[in-house]
Amino acid sequence: MIASMNRRSLLAASAAMAVAPADVFAQTTQTFYAGLVAAAPRPPGAPAGGPPPAAGAPAAGRGPGGGRGAQTDEDRVKNFLLGMDDAARLGVHYVEKSNPPDPLFRYYKGRESAFKDELDKRNLKLAGLANNCHAGRADLRAAMVAQNLDTARFVKAMGGHYICIVLDPVDGNDGAGDVGAYKGLDFKTIAANLDEIARTSKEETGIPVGYHPEHPDSDAGLNTYLMDNTQHLQYWPDVGWMQMAGLDAVALCKKYYSRIIGMHLRDFAPPKDPTSRGIMPLGQGNIDLKGLIAYLRQQKFTGFVMGEGSGNQSNYDYMHGVLGLTF
Numbered sequence: 001m002i003a004s005m006n007r008r009s010l011l012a013a014s015a016a017m018a019v020a021p022a023d024v025f026a027q028t029t030q031t032f033y034a035g036l037v038a039a040a041p042r043p044p045g046a047p048a049g050g051p052p053p054a055a056g057a058p059a060a061g062r063g064p065g066g067g068r069g070a071q072t073d074e075d076r077v078k079n080f081l082l083g084m085d086d087a088a089r090l091g092v093h094y095v096e097k098s099n100p101p102d103p104l105f106r107y108y109k110g111r112e113s114a115f116k117d118e119l120d121k122r123n124l125k126l127a128g129l130a131n132n133c134h135a136g137r138a139d140l141r142a143a144m145v146a147q148n149l150d151t152a153r154f155v156k157a158m159g160g161h162y163i164c165i166v167l168d169p170v171d172g173n174d175g176a177g178d179v180g181a182y183k184g185l186d187f188k189t190i191a192a193n194l195d196e197i198a199r200t201s202k203e204e205t206g207i208p209v210g211y212h213p214e215h216p217d218s219d220a221g222l223n224t225y226l227m228d229n230t231q232h233l234q235y236w237p238d239v240g241w242m243q244m245a246g247l248d249a250v251a252l253c254k255k256y257y258s259r260i261i262g263m264h265l266r267d268f269a270p271p272k273d274p275t276s277r278g279i280m281p282l283g284q285g286n287i288d289l290k291g292l293i294a295y296l297r298q299q300k301f302t303g304f305v306m307g308e309g310s311g312n313q314s315n316y317d318y319m320h321g322v323l324g325l326t327f
Helices: 005-021 075-088 100-106 111-119 138-156 179-183 187-205 216-218 221-228 238-245 248-254 289-299 312-321
Strands: 031-037 094-096 124-135 164-167 209-211 262-265 304-307
Touching: 031 124, 031 312, 075 094, 075 100, 075 111, 075 312, 094 304, 100 138, 111 138, 124 138, 124 304, 138 164, 138 179, 138 187, 164 187, 164 262, 179 216, 187 209, 187 221, 216 221, 216 312, 238 248, 238 262, 248 289, 304 312
Parallel strands: 031 094, 031 304, 094 124, 124 164, 164 209, 262 304
Antiparallel strands: none
16 A cells, blocks of 8 residues: 555655544444433532441431432422433433332333433433342342333333343442441342343333442452352443452453443542542543543443533533543
8 A cells, every 4th residue: 555655645654643633543433322321410519429328327318227318209209300310401311210110110101101201301211220139139020020021111201221120238228338247238139130121121111121230249248249159140341440449340241241231320439538539530540431431432332331420511511521422
């Protein structure tokens, strides 16, 4: 090819290569979907992720034992609609609701078209829902399968694509248990329960279920255990929580890439303040988010990459402005 080029063309091409960014030739077309876990706008100055609750105290908005009993279904739906408004303002098209999903499909049960109208008037699509369950008890398997199928049917009716599932160490804890609570569970039972949940969802609705690791269950060893000991369960890494647990989140995404149906982008840095969990705005932590996105592009990933944890505007600015993602 070079032999057929005249000297002027060759010099021009060489000059362009010299000034081009180092990774410009490594970029490939974005084959995956980018979106946001739509959250109601944060108050000015609110820290990313917020502080953890005081020892022994429920998190804000949660009832005794960690359940979110202080809010009604209508309250939760209104908050999600505010988050959808904010996502639409940014020009985002795919949104996810964080766990639990039950208030959404309970509130719209029998009038699902009303929620579809809320999406349509904002030019939004429901990418998927996060679900939560207490997966450590074999006697609750049938109930968990039924509850997840309700979620899957709602996701399918809305034209959505996935469920990401969060583990509870005790019933109603919303993934907020400590490491010891998870270590005390029967990992074999958890794997069997989640695999059955994933199998029935996929076979009956076509909606895949991915395991969403958070900090304490990752720290307890469930992250790798579930990927190595399940057949139907897919992977939905949340890179921030995984990194908080001392794992190499990017390396695990590469190791289990064939199981990934989507992921949450979140950033983390070891906190200097003991009252902070270390959740950072995207790009301000120690996770190689640029390298992760470059890897997904190279692999021609076709799932979902959803920003979460730093507020809609902050996530959008980094994902679009720095990572070059299109929404």
